[in-house]
Amino acid sequence: MATLGHPVVHFLYADLLSAVWRVFQNWVEMGTLRRIHHLVAKVHLHLAGFEAGGSEEQVLRYWFSVLRGLWALGRRLVHSSAGGGRSVLKRSVENARSYYTLSWVNTRLIPSPFLLPH
Template sequence: MNPVPLRCFLFCFALQTVRWHIELQPWASPTPSLNYEALRFLKYISTSQISCEHMNLNSLRGYSETAKKPWSICLDERFSLIHRIRSKQCRLYSLGLGNDDNQFEISMANSGCEVHRFDPSIKSAHVQEGRHLWYHRLSIDWRDPNPAIAAHKLHSNTKKLGTVLNEFGHQKIDVLKADVESAEWKILENLILEDVVEQIGQLVFEVHIHWPGFEVSGNDSAVVRYWYSLLRELELKDFRLFHTYKDLSKPQMFLKKEAFNASSCYTLSWVNTRWK
């Protein structure tokens, strides 16, 4: 028999190591139940896993419905972010839409961080504002468009985060902020499956739970189990939840129902504990 060519072996090995699906956690109860799944999920996102003494919570002071929402990052000395801010070596990626508040990005840029905001609604492909803030007419998605498919050409400014990192020549992101209006679940899944999440120091993102989210399928209990499993994957990657903000200004809905005393929107802040 002829030996298997090395190129084929490496290709086959690579195929074996690619993950196509996340590991679903066991059901919260012996029989699948929305009640048990919802209670487990809501308790999980409402319980800090690690303490953080120094956070940028200024926007919470005197909070009202018109106040800016908090985007909390951990500035404790034991993690790298505060040191990288002081040395002007930090990098922030912000994913959002044009009507978002950008005070957090401006504040980080004023601190000397290199800030890249990805917003498909801006008019120019790339805009620089000041020394440290760039706007890019790009939408971050969980898949790259296929140029061979005519419909995908309309979305040529849509790319996976891993693709953007490679194109920009960036190895690491100190903070990833995301408010992507229900695309967060599939984008997060892509970051986990492709190990891009390991290149991120802190992850601050909104989750929207009034409906399953884009391309999230299954009945209600299966959807909540999937959400929970995704966040557990973050924990398995050594991310720890250090702050949760429940937005009381948004409809108090959980999968299209007023139930479980839940808001339709939470902001979750995670720190990668491998980044010391």
């Protein structure tokens, strides 16, 4: 973003497969999410994720901590849609899906002057 001179990204769609949780964690820690207005991502639940592991409870706590980090930076979930499959952490779960597409908006982003009415 800095190299290209983009102080704000207005819309970002991410389908990072099992890496989504580590990428989100990195974006939270580095502050990158502060500069993204609308984030849509497909989150996969059938596997723990890239570089994530441990017991099922540890993985769920990790996922929750990443989502809590999104919330702490002002992300608010505005839409979700269920994908296919019924596997969560390699287990068949009747009332769940293997992935979801989630849409968040940044409630703390200072609007770009290009988006303000003239």
